[in-house]
């Protein structure tokens with residue numbers, strides 16, 4: 001990643017953290033952009049005595065936020081989530097997104113759909129007219145070879161998500177990830193419904209009808225778009 005892109009993630013992440021107010025229950029996303037949100041929130045907790053409760057979208061986020069003094073609760077231990085701030089891999093003009101590059105898509109979707117408001121933080125490289133990058137799908141390990149064959153037969157060009165040792169990546173729910181390599185996704189809702197209807201698919205990385213605002217880092221400024 002270029003240092004320009006990293007800078008865009010930093011300024012966008014820090015700006016997004018300003019949306020958080022006292023007494024909020026905050027869903028906290030996953031990934032390198034959200035790392036900057038966590039840092040900024042940690043600073044606000046320490047310096048401004050900001051009082052919040054966090055709900056993590058991954059075990060890594062739980063650890064990193066807790067280290068900075070943010071009290072972390074499971075999604076089932078809170079009555080409501082006021083605001084969730086998360087990253088995305090791509091965001092299209094129709095405000096659909098692909099998520100899951102960091103393997104956290106299932107918890108991210110659960111937290112997002114239980115949140116009153118959702119903000120995505122991205123750098124400008126992630127804005128596209130239509131979604132067109134690999135699509136992560138979280139699958140139950142049992143029967144996943146059969147599912148992989150079906151994805152192949154359906155022309156989805158699947159690949160296993162593997163770790164550095166060549167073993168399947170395990171999500172925080174101990175599932176596997178299969179990445180689908182598709183041409184431009186013309187109808188994310190229809191594709192999402194097709195995938196969720198396949199036995200063994202736990203969740204897919206297509207997020208539609210979720211986001212309220214997008215915070216976009218550019219070279220010298222931050223743009224905020226309401227969905």
Ligand code: 5RP
Nearest residue numbers: 031032033087100101102104
């Ligand atoms: C993790 C995600 C992340 O939000 C997405 O991959 C963006 O990550 P980064 O900010 O590191 O580019 O969906 O599952």
